[in-house]
Amino acid sequence: MVGTFPIVAKAGPFAQKEEQLTTVPTSKSLYAEITALPGHADEVASLLSALAKEIRAEKGCVSFQVFRLVDDPNVFHVDETYYDEAAFQAHIATEHGRKFNEAIKPLVKGGKSELFFVTPVM
Template sequence: MLFAEFTALPGEEETVAALLAGFAVQVRAERGCVEFAPFRLAEQPTRFFVYEVYRDDDAFAAHIGTRHGLEFNARLGPLIVEDGSQLTWLQPLGS
């Protein structure tokens, strides 16, 4: 489990939202994807947050290497403030 965060450059918010929405459809079709839920922060509409769950580490590795993933990241890079998505790995309590 992880979440990814990034901030759209001023004026690129709708382009990022559309790009992410299309990418979500592709990721959800990946065999190892359990959950891919993109959000826009309500109080800061330039900020995007994606909650992701993959079957296992191999499924995540496959996700990272997909053609649509590589294309998404290449297109996203010039539209956001950060140098790529900022990933935070999550571990359930009690695990």
């Protein structure tokens, strides 16, 4: 996305107090949907929990949140925002990300998470 928009960083090195606002020039945002195969949801949840700790420590991570659907506990929704394209590229090159993607292959529908890149409406 070109331009700027306000974003409040809740975790990571860009974390702000609730009343502070950070303007991120060209942040990269996406969400991932991961559907665990029957009997593997708790293992996927555990892998996501461990991954979240690693990603939140990345220098360019603005926000990384993992959700589990109430109506279908096999489905996970991950919201991610990185400071900019370079931070996102550094993120996808990490060893912990590679290991996570390998680990979930036999555990999730399609063998991977489905990614959706998003931009803010306002």
